[in-house]
Amino acid sequence: MNAIDMAIRAAAANIKLTGVTKAYDAQTVVIPPLDVELRAGEFTVVLGPSGCGKSTLLQMIAGLERVSAGQIAIGGREVQDLEPKHRGCAMVFQNYALYPHMSVFDNIAYSLKISGMAKAERIDRVGAVAKMLGLSDYLARKPAQLSGGQRQRVAIGRAIVREPGVLLFDEPLSNLDAQLRHDMRVELAELHRRIGATTVFVTHDQVEAMTLADRILILNKGRIEQFDTPKAIYHHPASVFVAKFIGAPPMNILPVTGDGTVLRLADGQVAAQAPLTGSYQLGIRPEDILLDSKADGRAVTAALRFREDLGSHAILAAELGGSVVRIATPFGAEVLDRGEPSLTFPASRLHLFDAESGRAIPGAFAAH
Ligand SMILES: Nc1ncnc2c1ncn2[C@@H]1O[C@H](COP(=O)(O)OP(=O)(O)O)[C@@H](O)[C@H]1O
Ligand SMILES: [Mg+2]
Structure with a gap:
C-alpha cells in the first residue's frame, strides 16, 4: 500500500x-x-x-431515519440514538448534490473545514483523495x-475524505449512462x-451486485431472502424470488409434479428423474439448458x-408445458431456425423449490 492509500485508509468497523x-x-x-451482521471491511x-426497504435500511444505519425498534451497533458501539455525525458513516446518494458555487477542492474539503481542521492538513487530505x-x-x-462521472467522483471524495469506517451508497450510479456505470463499478x-x-x-x-459485492443481501418486502456471496446466490438461490432476481435472463421456473x-x-413431458411426489417448482438457468441433445x-x-x-450468443424463447422457457445458446442460426427444439435439463443444473413457499429444496437431484 502506498502513502496516499495509507493516508485515507479507514478504520473499518463491523455493523450489527x-x-x-x-x-x-x-x-x-x-x-x-x-x-444481520456486516463484517468489518x-x-x-x-x-x-x-420499494423493498433498501433506502430505509441504509438511512437507519446512517441515522437519517429513526429505528422503530432494535439496536444498531457500529464497531461494537450502539448508535441508534446518536446523531448521524456521531456514527462514523459517510453517505453517497444517487442525487449527489454538490455545492455548485464551490470548487472541487472546496466541495471535498467542506466537511474538514467545518470540523475545524487546520488548512495545511486539509490541503494534504484533499490532495490525497483527489489523487x-x-x-x-x-x-x-x-x-x-x-x-457526470467526475461529479460522482467528487461526491465520493467528499464522503471518504473524513476517513469514515463505514461508507454507505444509495444507488449512486443510477443516473449515469451504461459505459460510465461500468467504469465507476471498476473504480x-x-x-x-x-x-x-x-x-x-x-x-x-x-449486475452491480454481482460485480461489486463480497456478499449480497437480498431484500424482499423488508425481509432478508438470502445473504451470501455472489457465487452462492447465483448457483444456490435460496428461493424462487432470488432465482428470478439474479441472472439475465433470469432462471426459468416451471411447475412440475412428481x-x-x-x-x-x-x-x-418428463423434465427430470427424482424420487419425489407432489407439486414443485423446477428451476433451470437459460445457459444450462442443452439444445438438441436427444x-x-x-x-x-x-x-x-x-x-x-x-452477437456473442442468442436467447431463444420457447413454450413448454404452458410456460415460456428461455434458452441461452452460443450457437448461431443453425439451431435458431428449428421450430421445435429438443431441450435437455442436465440433472446437475436443476434447482427445486417448494410449490407454495418458493424456498429451495437442496439436494433433490444429488443422486443423479
Ligand atoms: N414516510 C413514509 N410513510 C409511509 N411509508 C413510507 C414512508 N417512507 C417510505 N415508505 C415506504 O417504505 C417502503 C420502502 O421504501 P424505500 O426504503 O425507499 O424502498 P427502496 O429504497 O427499496 O426503493 C416503500 O414501500 C415506501 O412507500
Ligand atoms: Mg431507494
Missing part, C-alpha cells in the same frame, strides 16, 4: 443490526425485525426491487465544468480494495416462439 424494525404505523411495516450490496480519484487536475473547477471496487472501509451499497441492479420416479411438466433420451420438445441474437 439486532431486531431493527421500521414501521410508520401498524399497517405500514416497511422493515419487520431484522438481524466487507463490501455488502443490498439488492432488491424498488486517488483521478481529480488532481480538476480541483479548481466548479461542478458545472465536470462530466469503486478498486477504491474499496484500497481504503477498506466497511461498505454498504444499495442497488436494484443485479409421481415418485419422475418430475413431469404440465403437458406430461442422446440420453431425456429431452423434452418445446415450441420456439421468438429469438434474440445478441
Whole structure:
C-alpha cells in the first residue's frame, strides 16, 4: 500500500443490526425485525426491487431515519440514538448534490473545514483523495465544468475524505449512462480494495451486485431472502424470488409434479428423474439448458416462439408445458431456425423449490 492509500485508509468497523424494525404505523411495516451482521471491511450490496426497504435500511444505519425498534451497533458501539455525525458513516446518494458555487477542492474539503481542521492538513487530505480519484487536475473547477462521472467522483471524495469506517451508497450510479456505470463499478471496487472501509451499497441492479459485492443481501418486502456471496446466490438461490432476481435472463421456473420416479411438466413431458411426489417448482438457468441433445433420451420438445441474437450468443424463447422457457445458446442460426427444439435439463443444473413457499429444496437431484 502506498502513502496516499495509507493516508485515507479507514478504520473499518463491523455493523450489527439486532431486531431493527421500521414501521410508520401498524399497517405500514416497511422493515419487520431484522438481524444481520456486516463484517468489518466487507463490501455488502443490498439488492432488491424498488420499494423493498433498501433506502430505509441504509438511512437507519446512517441515522437519517429513526429505528422503530432494535439496536444498531457500529464497531461494537450502539448508535441508534446518536446523531448521524456521531456514527462514523459517510453517505453517497444517487442525487449527489454538490455545492455548485464551490470548487472541487472546496466541495471535498467542506466537511474538514467545518470540523475545524487546520488548512495545511486539509490541503494534504484533499490532495490525497483527489489523487486517488483521478481529480488532481480538476480541483479548481466548479461542478458545472465536470462530466457526470467526475461529479460522482467528487461526491465520493467528499464522503471518504473524513476517513469514515463505514461508507454507505444509495444507488449512486443510477443516473449515469451504461459505459460510465461500468467504469465507476471498476473504480469503486478498486477504491474499496484500497481504503477498506466497511461498505454498504444499495442497488436494484443485479449486475452491480454481482460485480461489486463480497456478499449480497437480498431484500424482499423488508425481509432478508438470502445473504451470501455472489457465487452462492447465483448457483444456490435460496428461493424462487432470488432465482428470478439474479441472472439475465433470469432462471426459468416451471411447475412440475412428481409421481415418485419422475418430475413431469404440465403437458406430461418428463423434465427430470427424482424420487419425489407432489407439486414443485423446477428451476433451470437459460445457459444450462442443452439444445438438441436427444442422446440420453431425456429431452423434452418445446415450441420456439421468438429469438434474440445478441452477437456473442442468442436467447431463444420457447413454450413448454404452458410456460415460456428461455434458452441461452452460443450457437448461431443453425439451431435458431428449428421450430421445435429438443431441450435437455442436465440433472446437475436443476434447482427445486417448494410449490407454495418458493424456498429451495437442496439436494433433490444429488443422486443423479
Ligand atoms: N414516510 C413514509 N410513510 C409511509 N411509508 C413510507 C414512508 N417512507 C417510505 N415508505 C415506504 O417504505 C417502503 C420502502 O421504501 P424505500 O426504503 O425507499 O424502498 P427502496 O429504497 O427499496 O426503493 C416503500 O414501500 C415506501 O412507500
Ligand atoms: Mg431507494
